[in-house]
Every structure is written in C-alpha cells, then in structure tokens.
Amino acid sequence: MTKEPETVIKLSEIVRTYNLSAEPVYALRGVSLEIKQGEYVAIMGTSGSGKSTLMNIIGCLDKPTSGTYTLDGQDITTRSDDELAAIRNRTIGFVFQQFNLLHSMTALQNVMLPLVYAKVPKVNRKVKAELALSELGLSSRMEHKPNELSGGQQQRVAIARAIVNSPRILLADEPTGALDSNTAREIMGLFNRLMEEGMTVIIVTHDPETASHAKRVIKVKDGLIQEDTL
Amino acid sequence: MKSLEDISELLAIAWQGILSNRLRSALTVLGIVIGIASVITLLGIGQGAKLEAEKQVQSLGVNLIYVRPGAANLSSISQGQGSAATLTYDDAQAIRETCPAVEDVAAQYNSGFQAQYGEQNTSTSVVATEPSYVDIRNFYPAKGRFFSNTDMKEASRVCVLGETVANNLFGATGENPMRKQVLIRGELFEVIGVMEHKGVTQMMDMDDQIFIPLTTGYATLVGLNAVTGKQVKSILVRAKENEDLQAQFQITNLLRLRHNIQNPDSDDFTLRTQADIMQTAQSITGVFSLLLGATAGISLLVGGIGIMNIMLVSVTERTKEIGIRKAIGAKYSEILAQFVIEAVLMSLTGGILGIGLGVAGASALSQFANWKTDVTPASVVLSFCVSLAIGLFFGIYPARKAARLDPIIALRSE
Ligand SMILES: Nc1ncnc2c1ncn2[C@@H]1O[C@H](COP(=O)(O)OP(=O)(O)O)[C@@H](O)[C@H]1O
Ligand SMILES: [Mg+2]
Numbered sequence: 001m002t003k004e005p006e007t008v009i010k011l012s013e014i015v016r017t018y019n020l021s022a023e024p025v026y027a028l029r030g031v032s033l034e035i036k037q038g039e040y041v042a043i044m045g046t047s048g049s050g051k052s053t054l055m056n057i058i059g060c061l062d063k064p065t066s067g068t069y070t071l072d073g074q075d076i077t078t079r080s081d082d083e084l085a086a087i088r089n090r091t092i093g094f095v096f097q098q099f100n101l102l103h104s105m106t107a108l109q110n111v112m113l114p115l116v117y118a119k120v121p122k123v124n125r126k127v128k129a130e131l132a133l134s135e136l137g138l139s140s141r142m143e144h145k146p147n148e149l150s151g152g153q154q155q156r157v158a159i160a161r162a163i164v165n166s167p168r169i170l171l172a173d174e175p176t177g178a179l180d181s182n183t184a185r186e187i188m189g190l191f192n193r194l195m196e197e198g199m200t201v202i203i204v205t206h207d208p209e210t211a212s213h214a215k216r217v218i219k220v221k222d223g224l225i226q227e228d229t230l
Numbered sequence: 231m232k233s234l235e236d237i238s239e240l241l242a243i244a245w246q247g248i249l250s251n252r253l254r255s256a257l258t259v260l261g262i263v264i265g266i267a268s269v270i271t272l273l274g275i276g277q278g279a280k281l282e283a284e285k286q287v288q289s290l291g292v293n294l295i296y297v298r299p300g301a302a303n304l305s306s307i308s309q310g311q312g313s314a315a316t317l318t319y320d321d322a323q324a325i326r327e328t329c330p331a332v333e334d335v336a337a338q339y340n341s342g343f344q345a346q347y348g349e350q351n352t353s354t355s356v357v358a359t360e361p362s363y364v365d366i367r368n369f370y371p372a373k374g375r376f377f378s379n380t381d382m383k384e385a386s387r388v389c390v391l392g393e394t395v396a397n398n399l400f401g402a403t404g405e406n407p408m409r410k411q412v413l414i415r416g417e418l419f420e421v422i423g424v425m426e427h428k429g430v431t432q433m434m435d436m437d438d439q440i441f442i443p444l445t446t447g448y449a450t451l452v453g454l455n456a457v458t459g460k461q462v463k464s465i466l467v468r469a470k471e472n473e474d475l476q477a478q479f480q481i482t483n484l485l486r487l488r489h490n491i492q493n494p495d496s497d498d499f500t501l502r503t504q505a506d507i508m509q510t511a512q513s514i515t516g517v518f519s520l521l522l523g524a525t526a527g528i529s530l531l532v533g534g535i536g537i538m539n540i541m542l543v544s545v546t547e548r549t550k551e552i553g554i555r556k557a558i559g560a561k562y563s564e565i566l567a568q569f570v571i572e573a574v575l576m577s578l579t580g581g582i583l584g585i586g587l588g589v590a591g592a593s594a595l596s597q598f599a600n601w602k603t604d605v606t607p608a609s610v611v612l613s614f615c616v617s618l619a620i621g622l623f624f625g626i627y628p629a630r631k632a633a634r635l636d637p638i639i640a641l642r643s644e
Binding site: 062081089113114116122 | 243551556
C-alpha cells in the first residue's frame with residue numbers, strides 16, 4: 001500500500017488535427033501528460049479549447065494524428081479497432097454530457113449492455129447491473145426507459161453503465177452540463193465517491209466548485225495544456 | 231456451448247432492433263411474405279399444371295398411336311381438299327391383320343350431331359367406333375355395357391352415352407337412360423350403356439360423346455363415301471408392350487404401300503404417339519412454370535431490395551445507437567452480426583409466413599378456382615433457403631456500413 005501509485009495514462013506530444021477543409025484545424029497541438037492510478041483530475045478550459053478531443057483520445061474513442069498514448073504501459077496508437085473496443089469495454093468507463101442511453105431499452109438493459117459485449121454470463125449480468133443501479137440509488141427505476149426518467153436519473157444510469165464492468169478509469173465529459181445546479185451537485189458527489197473507491201477519475205467541467213473537489217486541475221487552451229496544478 | 235450462447239445473445243440484440251420499429255419491420259417482412267408466397271403459389275400452379283398434363287396424357291391409354299388422315303407437314307401439297315378422306319376402315323383392318331407389333335386397333339369416325347330424347351336435346355359428338363375402343367382408351371361403361379362384336383356385325387341400332395350427354399338428356403326427368411330410344415338425326419338408337427366419368431383430356435370433353443358401332447354409323451349416319459369407301463377420321467392403335475417403334479414403322483410402311491406412296495414427303499397420313507403428346511404438354515407446362523418462376527423471382531428480388539433499403543435507413547437512423555454500442559465496447563463483428571441477423575430474421579420470418587400463405591393460396595386456388603396445384607416439399611425448402619439467402623445478401627452491405635462507422639462521428643450524430 002505504501003508503494004508509489006503507478007502511471008496509468010501517459011500522453012506524449014499528442015496532436016489531433018481535422019482536415020475537413022484545405023486549412024487543417026488543430027484540436028490538440030502537442031499535449032503531454034501523465035496520470036497515475038487513483039488520481040482525480042478536472043480538465044477545464046473554454047469551449048473549443050480541445051477538452052473533448054483530449055478525452056476522446058484518452059477514452060480510446062479517437063486516435064491522435066501524431067504522438068504516443070501509453071495506457072497501462074502499452075502503446076495504444078498501434079492497436080486495432082477491435083482491440084480499442086475491448087479496452088473501452090473493460091478498462092475505461094465513459095460518461096457523456098448527453099447521457100447517450102439507448103431509448104428502446106430499460107435502465108437495467110442499458111446497464112447490462114457493456115456486460116453483453118464483455119461476454120459476462122447472463123445470470124451474472126443482471127446481478128451486476130442491479131448492483132450498480134442500486135449503488136446509484138436507482139433500485140426503483142430499473143425497468144424504466146430513459147424517457148421516463150429525469151435528466152439526473154438518466155445521467156446516473158449512464159454512470160452505472162460506465163462503472164458496471166469495474167473499469168479502472170472513469171472519464172466524464174461535462175457530465176453535469178445538461179443538468180440543473182442541484183442535480184449537478186448530486187452527480188458530482190457520486191464522482192467524488194467513486195474516486196474514493198480507488199477509481200482514476202477524469203472530469204471535464206466548467207464549474208470551479210466541481211473542479212475544487214479534484215486534487216488536480218488541468219487547464220487547456222487552444223489545444224495545449226496551459227496550466228497543471230500538479 | 232459458449233458460441234451457442236453468443237448466438238442467442240446476438241439473436242436477442244437483433245430481435246430488439248426489429249421490435250424497436252415494429253411497423254417498419256412488419257412492412258419489410260411483408261415484402262418478403264408476398265415474394266415467397268407468390269413463389270410457392272406459382273410454383274404450385276406450374277407443378278399442378280405439369281402433373282395434370284401428364285395425368286391426362288397417361289389417361290389416354292398406354293402405348294397409344296394415333297393415325298390420322300392428312301400430312302403432318304402443312305406446307306406439303308398432299309394437304310389438299312381430299313386428303314382428309316384418305317384413311318379408310320380397310321386401312322384399319324389391314325393394320326390389325328398385318329402389323330405384328332400392333333396389339334389392338336379401333337377405327338373411329340366422329341361427327342357433331344343433335345341428340346334428342348323426349349323434350350330434351352343436346353348437341354354432341356357422335357363417335358362411331360369399334361368395341362376395341364374401350365380397352366385402347368382405357369375408358370369403360372359405368373352402367374350397362376359397351377357394344378359387342380355381334381352389335382358390330384349386325385350393325386345394331388344401339389348407343390352408349392357419355393356422362394354429360396346422359397345428364398343432358400335424362401338429368402331433368404331423372405329417368406334411367408337404359409333401354410331408352412335416343413334420336414340422332416332422325417334415327418333411333420337404344421341406350422345400352424353409360425360411360426364412366428373421364429373429364430377433359432387433350433382439350434376434348436370425353437364425357438360429351440355418344441358411341442355407336444362403326445358399322446351402324448356407316449349404315450345410318452356417317453362416313454360412307456362412294457369413291458373411297460368406308461372412311462375413318464382416325465385410327466387408334468395400341469402397340470404391344472415396348473414395341474411402339476416397331477409398330478410405328480410397320481404402320482407407316484403398310485399405309486405407304488396401300489396408298490401407293492413412294493416419297494415419304496407425300497404421306498397422306500400422320501402418326502402421333504403418346505410420347506409426342508407428352509413431350510408437347512411438358513414443354514408447354516415447362517415454359518409456363520419458368521414464366522411463373524421468373525415472375526415470382528422478380529417479386530422476391532423486389533422484396534430483397536426492400537430489406538436492403540430499410541436496413542440502410544435503419545443504419546442511418548440508428549447511427550447514434552451504433553456509436554453508443556461501439557463506445558461501450560462492441561466490436562466490428564458484433565455490430566455486423568447485429569444488423570445481418572436483423573435482416574436475416576426479417577427475411578426468414580417473411581419466408582416462413584410466405585410459405586404458409588403460399589400453401590394456403592395454392593390450396594385455395596385448387597378449392598375455389600378449381601386449378602390443379604401441387605406444392606412440393608422441394609419448393610418449400612427452396613423458398614426457405616432463398617429467404618435466408620436474401621437476408622444475408624441484402625443485409626450484408628448495410629451491416630458493413632454500420633460496423634465501419636467511426637464511434638466519435640456516430641456518437642455525434644442525432
Ligand atoms: N469532428 C470535427 N471536425 C472538425 N473540427 C472539429 C471536430 N471536432 C472538434 N473540432 C474542433 O476542434 C477543436 C476542439 O474541439 P473540442 O475538443 O470539442 O473542444 P471542447 O470540448 O473543449 O469544447 C474545436 O475548434 C473544434 O471546432
Ligand atoms: Mg466538449
């Protein structure tokens with residue numbers, strides 16, 4: 001326990017450009033960054049500064065144009081799409097601003113979905129999903145479809161889905177952006193709790209109060225890290 | 231076992247996809263239902279027509295050879311006015327007596343007449359023929375008897391009625407036709423029998439005929455020609471078992487000899503065998519089946535394109551869902567399988583419903599429209615496989631499109 005926490009995420013000189021028109025758009029201009037196991041990191045910055053792009057790359061949803069990304073000591077940039085899918089499934093939980101739940105499915109089915117792709121046996125799936133939902137205070141809402149739930153409840157379902165497969169890293173891109181301030185505070189409480197349980201948590205937020213919970217705040221500007229409180 | 235669980239998992243996911251837009255899925259399935267049902271029904275009609283044609287040809291009797299006056303070749307000069315009178319009763323006798331490969335012969339002379347009994351009268355075909363007719367035609371009296379050799383010899387005024395004729399003349403009064411006197415062109419004939427039901431063979435209603443001895447016919451009604459003698463309209467010949475070819479050869483040679491024909495091109499008679507007729511019937515029904523099959527195939531193709539179309543719409547509409555699934559760990563193959571299985575489930579459901587509907591349609595046609603249909607197990611299996619193949623073929627392209635989506639782009643779509 002006294003051992004120094006290991007580095008889970010290591011980005012070096014990450015560049016991401018979009019070549020939609022003749023003039024390439026630089027979303028990230030060379031970001032280098034290390035995050036250790038169990039850290040609680042807030043990423044802040046103005047709109048369009050590159051926060052989402054950074055999160056998507058960390059979350060293995062997107063690939064950098066150049067630079068290297070090492071996750072658990074392994075180079076991610078050379079991985080195949082299916083290998084990245086497996087990492088998204090087992091190692092990383094992702095929470096989106098827009099919740100991104102499947103509307104045709106109940107809360108329980110939504111939370112079970114990552115377990116389906118993880119090939120967890122059916123019986124265990126239900127048990128695990130129910131456990132995750134009740135941890136987030138949704139025991140009575142498991143059979144509800146997303147459109148029968150409030151925004152805060154939908155985001156809690158999404159968080160349950162993100163953590164159900166016990167990922168080591170939890171990423172949240174403006175998770176409270178679509179919620180009112182009371183609900184937002186409640187959701188932030190959940191992230192604080194998850195961090196205390198030992199998960200590495202990275203949150204993109206505009207809210208200074210939220211950021212104050214984090215041990216480390218990274219400020220991004222114009223695709224570069226402007227300030228890192230570490 | 232593990233893979234079995236995987237498959238049921240994929241099925242469950244695909245099934246949810248289908249249920250998520252029920253109306254659209256149902257309409258897509260309907261396209262396949264109609265396609266497969268028309269395949270089953272139309273193949274059933276084709277097959278039924280083929281069987282019916284074969285049955286009719288069979289029912290003419292086995293090893294049958296028809297000898298008719300006139301040339302087979304219409305452009306030949308021998309097809310003159312008088313050529314129809316070139317075949318005589320003596321030719322028939324000669325065939326009977328001199329051709330060793332011939333089992334039996336029945337000459338016939340048929341002609342349309344009015345037949346009358348009491349108030350009732352009907353226009354029918356009077357067939358003057360020989361007693362051997364029944365065995366050759368495989369067509370027997372249901373009531374009473376056919377005329378005998380004695381009747382032939384004595385040219386008795388007797389007749390045997392076809393079922394339809396008996397009904398037309400006696401049906402209204404309900405009288406028993408037996409021993410009644412029927413009037414045919416002013417001549418009276420005593421009814422000695424009524425034929426069994428035979429139906430239509432070769433475009434001819436076998437039940438709408440009256441049979442009289444050939445000799446009686448010559449004496450009273452038909453066929454006696456001052457120049458040619460006792461002419462006949464056709465000679466039915468039954469060859470001995472497996473000697474059809476010899477019989478044809480012998481008859482041809484005999485008739486050429488009797489008619490003084492040196493050049494085969496100027497034959498004044500024509501032989502047709504059951505095999506010829508069967509071949510014609512089969513080639514007609516074969517073309518018929520092919521046309522029906524092609525029609526059905528086109529409707530299936532349309533159904534398949536419908537599936538592809540709907541799957542493409544579905545992939546576009548569910549881009550966000552695909553993005554979400556990918557974001558939480560779905561692999562290329564899992565998204566591919568989801569959409570292919572969705573397409574296959576729809577086409578198979580359509581196929582199974584279509585088979586049911588097609589079988590029902592075919593039997594309804596037989597029941598109510600009196601069309602002969604025959605749905606073979608092969609056509610059912612074929613339809614099932616075709617609907618499976620359609621789902622695979624038309625589902626794979628949209629599914630690949632879905633599986634290849636970039637997760638970020640897919641997530642951003644709305
Ligand atoms: N798919 C894209 N195509 C083109 N430009 C993009 C795309 N995604 C992001 N960008 C650009 O990259 C920059 C960073 O975007 P993003 O990471 O979404 O910023 P943030 O999340 O901090 O608001 C912006 O200038 C944005 O316009
Ligand atoms: Mg953003």
